[in-house]
Amino acid sequence: MSEDSSAPSRVALVTGGSRGIGLEIAKQLAAAGHRVAVTYNSSPPAAAEELGLLAVQANVTDVDSLDAAFTAVEEQLGNVEILVANAGITKDSLVLRMTDDDFTQVIETNLTGTYRACKRSIKNMMRGRWGRIILISSVVGLGGQAGQANYAASKAGLIGLGRSLAKEFASRNVTVNIVAPGPIDTDMLAALNEDQHAQIVDMVPLQRIGQPDEVAAAVTFLSSESAGFITGTVLPVDGGLSMG
Numbered sequence: 001m002s003e004d005s006s007a008p009s010r011v012a013l014v015t016g017g018s019r020g021i022g023l024e025i026a027k028q029l030a031a032a033g034h035r036v037a038v039t040y041n042s043s044p045p046a047a048a049e050e051l052g053l054l055a056v057q058a059n060v061t062d063v064d065s066l067d068a069a070f071t072a073v074e075e076q077l078g079n080v081e082i083l084v085a086n087a088g089i090t091k092d093s094l095v096l097r098m099t100d101d102d103f104t105q106v107i108e109t110n111l112t113g114t115y116r117a118c119k120r121s122i123k124n125m126m127r128g129r130w131g132r133i134i135l136i137s138s139v140v141g142l143g144g145q146a147g148q149a150n151y152a153a154s155k156a157g158l159i160g161l162g163r164s165l166a167k168e169f170a171s172r173n174v175t176v177n178i179v180a181p182g183p184i185d186t187d188m189l190a191a192l193n194e195d196q197h198a199q200i201v202d203m204v205p206l207q208r209i210g211q212p213d214e215v216a217a218a219v220t221f222l223s224s225e226s227a228g229f230i231t232g233t234v235l236p237v238d239g240g241l242s243m244g
Contacts, residue, residue: 013084014038082223139241
């Protein structure tokens with residue numbers, strides 16, 4: 001996506017931006033002219049400096065760690081004006097085999113961690129009377145998935161969280177939207193065998209797997225000045241899978 005010279009440069013933070021969809025979102029936001037930071041849990045993206053990204057360590061399940069990451073971004077780039085909440089984990093298992101820890105860890109990271117990031121960023125957005133928050137949910141949060149009750153619950157929760165925030169902060173010119181990717185070509189999908197991969201493709205009306213840059217393009221638009229009249233929406237990027 002080319003930079004729009006007429007649009008102001010904003011400070012953007014992408015949680016879970018060290019690889020996959022998160023890193024692609026960060027790249028596209030940087031290409032659009034924004035000053036972009038990414039959080040990572042264990043390893044920063046190898047090409048962060050080359051891509052012009054500020055990489056900061058953060059564990060979204062730890063309030064102090066997350067606060068320190070935001071403070072580092074504020075000191076080096078400025079107040080976060082665009083927040084993309086992408087950090088998430090999976091601990092897949094059928095419910096009868098799922099442990100309480102497997103359930104709560106996924107909820108704590110994917111849903112509660114996102115709540116914390118939103119809460120940390122939104123005060124400065126209110127003061128500046130401009131903000132864009134995009135939560136990365138999943139098609140699984142719309143339709144459920146056997147073996148992913150914890151993940152589906154966390155991603156469905158993001159829709160309720162995002163729409164509630166959209167209503168709370170609309171009067172301050174802060175928009176909140178939710179992007180729900182379907183099967184995307186990431187490390188998680190690469191771990192599937194050939195038969196599993198073919199079964200997924202068969203379920204998608206467009207008969208292919210999506211690419212990280214296609215999700216990033218949707219996020220980049222929702223982050224833009226042009227998307228200022230869009231809030232509280234859930235945008236599936238799933239090749240039509242969520243139509244049923």
